Amino acid sequence: MLDIAIAYNRYKFLGNEFLTWLWFIIETGPKQLRQHDADLVSITVGNRMVLENTRNNAKESVTIKGDNAGLEEGRLAIKKGAVVAEIHLSYKTGPQHFEFNLKGESLNISSLKLPETGAVETSEDLEGVVLEKIYLIEKVVELVSRLFSHFVHLRLSNTWDRQTKAQIRKWSESN
């Protein structure tokens, strides 16, 4: 296994490509995501996205923010060779609604907002609330893990070069 610092730097592109692919799938074929969560209602892009273009040895960032922000600039950035570096997602599964940020280079989850859980009023409540929170967090962690695994297999297959790259390019050029 590679040293973590080397692995982090050498493969951060993989995390950014994952987020780019994820946005593409959310927009073009969200039903495919059901294979990773049978109770999935929806996964949508939330209110923030950061794109980075590191081609030509210069780093250029585009940040799109706002509840109803249009994502055309994001697609334009993709068309110019950028990748998604950070994405805010809204995830609905069964009756539950989660929101979180996902960072490509580290796969770190941040600003994770869980569905309401019971309050801890006495020490007897603690165990129940803790286990409920863990159960909810597990849903998000598991989803990210399954999506990433699916992406990695696709990325290492011939399909990536033969089909997916062209499909992503075509999508970024639409609208």
Place this chain on the structure above:
Amino acid sequence: MGLLSSRNSITRYKVSGQLDGPVHETVYQGLKQHAIPKIEDEGSESIVGWTSLETPFAPDFEGYSFVFGAYMLFALRIDKKSIPPKLIQKHYALNTSKHLADTGRRFLSGNEKKAIKENVINTLARRIPAVPNVYDLVWEYDSASLWFFTNLKAMNEALETLFVKSFNLQLIRLVPYTAAVLTAELSDDEGDLLRNLGKNRSEE
């Protein structure tokens, strides 16, 4: 930053290896041995240790209180003294003036200035209390998975160091490469392709 907060940041880890001995007792001993001291060490700039979820300012792991079903929950606490730079600047100026007046000189050497500054920092560090920061973690021993509730790099490094010291187990942060290798169940061919992909990218 904790499990019970309204918003969470999570760094995911895989725990490499197995504990020697019964899990809960071994973890309890590691936690007890490396718990954050109850009495503040006045001289040190920061101290790091384990604490408990329910009582982070009075660590208590008795009765395996860190066990919640299949999970172990405890927290990393870092008590850090942070001296405002302007305070250092003020005391440094006062001490420098006093030293010049006492010696009847007009200038100080570089070494004298350095010694005065160090003395000021040490004196202030003894007077200023450390600010505690608590970061929870959830460890599921059977699946070797651990969630640490912060994304701050310095805290992640502090966790990784203390975890090895306490339990003699290595933590592997799940970043794209390690997540692919450890969780995506790659075939041997895919593993080779992944390694080549990284090499090719770093050569670009």
